[in-house]
Amino acid sequence: MKWWVSMPKIELHAHLNGSIRDSTLLELARVLGEKGVIVFSDVEHVIMKNDRSLGEVFKLFDLIHILTTDHKTVTRITKEVVEDFASENVAYLELRTTPKKNDSIGMSKHSYMEAVVEGLRAVSAVDIDFGPHKFNTQDSLNSIAMNDACDGTKRKKIYVRLLLSIDRRETTEAAIETVKLALEMRDLGVVGIDLSGNPVVGEWKTFLPALKFAQKQGLYITLHCGEVPNCQEVQPMLDFLPQRIGHAIFFEEEEWRQLKTSKIPVEICLTSNIKTESISSIDIHHFG
Numbered sequence: 642m643k644w645w646v647s648m649p650k651i652e653l654h655a656h657l658n659g660s661i662r663d664s665t666l667l668e669l670a671r672v673l674g675e676k677g678v679i680v681f682s683d684v685e686h687v688i689m690k691n692d693r694s695l696g697e698v699f700k701l702f703d704l705i706h707i708l709t710t711d712h713k714t715v716t717r718i719t720k721e722v723v724e725d726f727a728s729e730n731v732a733y734l735e736l737r738t739t740p741k742k743n744d745s746i747g748m749s750k751h752s753y754m755e756a757v758v759e760g761l762r763a764v765s766a767v768d769i770d771f772g773p774h775k776f777n778t779q780d781s782l783n784s785i786a787m788n789d790a791c792d793g794t795k796r797k798k799i800y801v802r803l804l805l806s807i808d809r810r811e812t813t814e815a816a817i818e819t820v821k822l823a824l825e826m827r828d829l830g831v832v833g834i835d836l837s838g839n840p841v842v843g844e845w846k847t848f849l850p851a852l853k854f855a856q857k858q859g860l861y862i863t864l865h866c867g868e869v870p871n872c873q874e875v876q877p878m879l880d881f882l883p884q885r886i887g888h889a890i891f892f893e894e895e896e897w898r899q900l901k902t903s904k905i906p907v908e909i910c911l912t913s914n915i916k917t918e919s920i921s922s923i924d925i926h927h928f929g
């Protein structure tokens with residue numbers, strides 16, 4: 642474990658609300674429990690449970706969103722998540738999150754993302770670069786990782802880029818709003834769009850106009866693809882030629898063939914890709 646932590650890493654598949662410290666979730670739940678919004682003991686059990694089914698994972702996300710969705714908390718979790726990744730020697734992080742609208746607390750997708758960026762600005766435990774300039778692969782990954790992050794003497798530095806996620810529960814219009822926001826925020830390190838959310842909800846064709854628009858505007862695209870068996874969807878997703886896909890668990894032989902021919906890299910999520918048989922080599926395709 643010590644070796645694993647000390648190794649310099651890049652993290653390309655981190656969902657903001659999927660990366661929150663348990664201690665923070667419990668603290669937020671306790672506060673809402675005291676206010677009578679939730680029953681703390683029920684929630685504590687759900688947060689601390691291991692080995693969740695995919696359905697339980699999405700129920701947990703609904704709960705996490707109740708705990709985290711106000712501007713101040715979004716800022717706090719962003720700061721903590723980045724600092725935690727840096728402390729594990731992640732030198733380059735692509736953090737993805739779904740911009741959320743909540744009229745009852747005056748939150749728009751834009752203000753949600755401002756709170757995220759506020760969290761990046763608040764990072765203090767390490768140096769952070771989330772600027773718009775192109776990540777310089779030549780001098781960066783090796784030298785940052787080896788010299789700054791791992792020898793224990795220099796202050797750590799982390800490069801962070803953002804992906805805006807479209808949730809499969811959203812409408813075409815809401816998805817287009819997310820893409821427009823990503824375009825507006827390019828100067829703040831937004832490099833791409835992710836399609837995620839419960840894979841048994843929604844239809845590919847709903848998101849296609851937004852994704853085509855994003856592609857045309859030069860945003861990078863990654864799609865959660867084949868997380869459940871769905872042959873009607875995997876094929877058109879591969880035909881779309883995203884820069885990367887996430888998971889690729891339930892692929893038929895022909896779909897694997899197409900994936901390999903198209904050279905689309907797969908983001909393997911170590912905690913949820915339980916069907917993965919072997920990983921023989923890993924190439925890194927970061928967007929920033």
Ligand SMILES: CNc1ncnc2c1ncn2[C@@H]1O[C@H](COP(=O)(O)O)[C@@H](O)[C@H]1O
Binds near residue numbers: 838840913
């Ligand atoms: C387990 N595999 C998965 N498959 C699909 N979508 C997932 C996911 N894990 C997370 N998300 C997506 O990320 C959101 C939480 O982070 P943000 O609120 O966006 O920061 C979830 O609500 C879901 O839409």
